[in-house]
Amino acid sequence: MDHDAVLALYDRQMRRDAPADGPGARVERVGGVVRQTAGDHGWNGVLWSGLDATTADAAITEQVRHFASRGCEFEWKLYGHDRPFDLADRLLAAGLVPEPAETLLVAPTDGVAAESAHGRADGRRDGPELPTGVEFHRVTDAAGVDLLARVHEEAFGTDSSRLRAQLLAQLTAGPDGLVAVVAMAGDVPVSSSRLELPPGRRDFAGLWGGGTVPRWRGRGLYRASVAHRARIAAERGYRYLQVDAMPSSRPILERLGFTALSTTTPYVHRPGAPGPH
Template structure:
């Protein structure tokens, strides 16, 4: 099992599934590149990724992708993973004017080794199945930015019809403490693996074990659904949470963005 390939394919579903189903959004994928434009000015939801580029053609493909977003006037992020090609892709992106803004650790776990869940007192975790829950999810996630990212909230409203279907491969979760939404997580089911994304906790409620619970709960549901492996991209401040659950590092993902 190539866990990096599993991670890339899971990331592609996370990045493009909803956008591919919405008539006002754009997904272009070929064997060499994935480009996703959600129609909103949000670099959290507009992507270029899965580069498998020929070295000679790479500069032109990079410029064409950048020009798309320049033309429509929307921000985007270029995700560069351990299996992306050519090897000099970081230098080519920088030469095209993009800057490495974030670095995350690619991690995986065999879901069979996960510990049992012990919820922090007063925390209740619910899978998102209604518009009110979806609104709670979006607002907690948007609060990671200051001011809160209203484009992110708009995206979840636009894609609610698909997200709330039982067979949607993207499962969203909200953690409630004393009936207040305080934490989020997303589980993406694709192939033999599940991907964990959008783990967030309101600043005032951090340090109480909520993020750990919102990490473990969806992964256990993924295991119960018959999946074998869990994958994610971890920011530095979350590494200790995932290592305690049995995750191990596979490599590095980098995000590149144009100047604001």
């Protein structure tokens, strides 16, 4: 995989020319910034910027004002290769707060799907084996969203009300761009994950939200969910899988053939936070 070529393709398709990620969301280019405005329940933030030392501060101030006027929290998604080199310091000065950095990992979809089909002692080529009694279930309605949200809250320790509203809106608008999956141990949800399939002639499918409740970790559920989603993405014709990986999932993904393209750090501005100074 040509690192520079794939990174340039990712920047163009998934950032500079990004589609809106849900109903009611609007993506627009304003000067040197591409942003999404989605209201209370969607993701609001900056997807891409082409700035330099002379334009960065004014662009940051404009985004703070834009989202503050709507009472929205927003995220500036800063990548390790973005410019100017001190953009992180400028965001801090404008009142944005960094959250933990993640690694942007990418892999050819066919390669992950093929790799995931190996490793069964009995020779079957149906991917990593789920623990006995566990099955994947596709989320298609509000009841499934509630199960996924339960896993998300227990796995990550965060409130899932915004995620629940966003997924319901996406499923209502049309299921083609989203595959959400819950792993069920009988009638108990133990793991969940999502696959986002951007519309149009795009090459990247996104793996999001892979989480397992604490008592079920270490049994291969995350790897199995990657394999499951890789096969779906391959069937849909997406060339690459991309993940914003946390340190806990990065080693698993790298063993499946994922390569680091960059880093990404969310810089978040909340309503009422200090403005630029």
